[in-house]
Amino acid sequence: MELLWEGIRKAFDLLRTLDPEVLGITLFTLKVTLLATLASLVLGLGAGLALALTQFPGRRVVISLVNTGMGLPPVVVGLFVTMFLWRNGPLGGFELLYTPSAIILAQTVIATPIITGISVAALQQLPPDLRLQILSLGATRPQMLWLLVREARLPLLAAVMAGFGGVISEVGASLMVGGNIKGSTRVLTTATVMETGKGNFDVAIALSLILLALTFAVNAVLTHIQQRERPR
Amino acid sequence: MKNRILASLAGAILCLGPAAFAQHSVILATTTSTQDSGLLDVLVPMFQKQTGFQVKTIAVGSGQAIAMGRKGEADVLLVHSPEAEKAFMADGPGLNRRLVMHNDFVVLGPQADPAGLKAAPGAAAAFRKLAAGSFTFVSRADQSGTHAQEKKLWKGAGVDPAGRPWYLETGQGMGQTLNVASEKKAYTLSDRGTFLAMRKNLGLAIVSEGDASLANIYHVIEIDPAKFPKVNAAGGKAFAAFLVSAPAQEVIRTFGKDRFGSPLFFPDAGKKDN
Structure with a gap:
């Protein structure tokens, strides 16, 4: 118990003194996870719209695969992305392994199925006649898509939160593809693992609390956007 | 799809600046x-x-x-x-x-040293004592240098610890393995540097050191x-x-x-x- 209080005190010390290393890791974590969430949103919403609004053979199989992908273990993603990015691997020419871009790529792979899966469910929940109604009122196809997305914005923002939650909490993929390099690819989760391994439990607790606070802050902003105008 | 991933990646690289000067x-x-x-x-x-x-x-x-x-x-x-x-x-x-x-490796154990390794003449004798008394031993088991050294010491002691109930394998780094050994009041092998750096949080003490076979x-x-x-x-x-x-x-x-x-x-x- 004493250790926990010590950790909480240390967390406030690190924040109060604006410890440059901790601040750097925190901002870097925020940057990487937000970029990955953004990329996943673009890919996942696109794929979600395509899956929800079109009919093609094997569609159910694809949706099942996406739903399975919502539980994709980060270490599995980490392993495969690492193998692709190895110097002598298929994407080795880009020299991405152990860079921030590698973490963003891996996290995008983790979050895209989450956002796709929830988007499909959100869009399918809309009244089926809505599309026809919108089109019959003379809307163009992009306008129709935009209206559908607007109509489903509550669950879609929940999808963004789930995707963000998936990437900010994962450690396996970031550790494998990023390498936990000081000042370059160290994020809050990998730093916590390392400090725990070193026996610096107070610092580890401090980093965990910062991670929780950061997750809360981002979700608070997203929730605010989500709840801004209550649907009638 | 692939092109979009690459495009978003390219964007990410631009955002992050000089991260990838290969x-x-x-x-x-x-x-x-x-x-x-x-x-x-x-x-x-x-x-x-x-x-x-x-x-x-x-x-x-x-x-x-x-x-x-x-x-x-x-x-x-x-x-x-x-x-x-x-x-x-x-x-x-x-x-x-x-x-x-x-530097050198040290054999670590609980402060009380229930296996009495401090009295053992050399590392091989210490490891034989551990096996004979079935005292819990925590191994890195991760093909690290320390793990290789540990396997060599077991071989020198004429013991095959694999699969024994008292032999725990963490598969993790030195720091994490020291934490496990400390919590389990077990014995383990560590390089001296990591042990000294972490000693403040551990309930472990050096119980065997100085043997020529412990050079690191x-x-x-x-x-x-x-x-x-x-x-x-x-x-x-x-x-x-x-x-x-x-x-x-x-x-x-x-x-x-x-x-x-x-x-x-x-x-x-x-x-x-x-």
Whole structure:
């Protein structure tokens, strides 16, 4: 118990003194996870719209695969992305392994199925006649898509939160593809693992609390956007 | 789909700026002990300042570090698993294996030392005592240099601990394994540097030390660019040369003295290797 209080005190010390290393890791974590969430949103919403609004053979199989992908273990993603990015691997020419871009790529792979899966469910929940109604009122196809997305914005923002939650909490993929390099690819989760391994439990607790606070802050902003105008 | 991923990646790279200047980054594959003890936190910035290379330190066990070298996925190795290193050199992917420093391994156990290892004459006798009394032993079990050393010590003691109920395998780094041993009131093998650096949080004490079979020797190995054209040969060579240079050796000689009372490593560059 004493250790926990010590950790909480240390967390406030690190924040109060604006410890440059901790601040750097925190901002870097925020940057990487937000970029990955953004990329996943673009890919996942696109794929979600395509899956929800079109009919093609094997569609159910694809949706099942996406739903399975919502539980994709980060270490599995980490392993495969690492193998692709190895110097002598298929994407080795880009020299991405152990860079921030590698973490963003891996996290995008983790979050895209989450956002796709929830988007499909959100869009399918809309009244089926809505599309026809919108089109019959003379809307163009992009306008129709935009209206559908607007109509489903509550669950879609929940999808963004789930995707963000998936990437900010994962450690396996970031550790494998990023390498936990000081000042370059160290994020809050990998730093916590390392400090725990070193026996610096107070610092580890401090980093965990910062991670929780950061997750809360981002979700608070997203929730605010989500709840801004209550649907009638 | 693939194009979109690549496009978003390209965007990400632009956002993050100079993260990927490949020519100037050196991948150093090394052991957890050099990172967990804090030594690299001093040496790496010094090297980067001196040469302008960016070092990407990948701290894994010596086994994995050597495996990365075998695939040309690292530019330079700093490892402590002499037998695996010799096999690696014989197979050809390494260049210029040089002695950097040493410290020693210590056998750790609960303060009370229920197995009475302090009275054992030497490491082999200590390990035999552990097996005879079925005292819990925590192994790294991660093909690291420390794990290789531990296997050698069991062999020397004539014991095969694999599968015994008192033999716990963590598969993790030294720091994490020390935490497990401490919580389980078990025995374990550690390099002295990591133990000294972490001692404040551990309920462990040295119960056997000083035996010649407990020497822990670190070598630096460059990866041969003739075998792997993508290797940053200049960077690897520069880092190896830096480690055996006088200023780096001086840092190694004094590192940890102020915090732990005794140095964690002893510089060995230029000494005769055996």
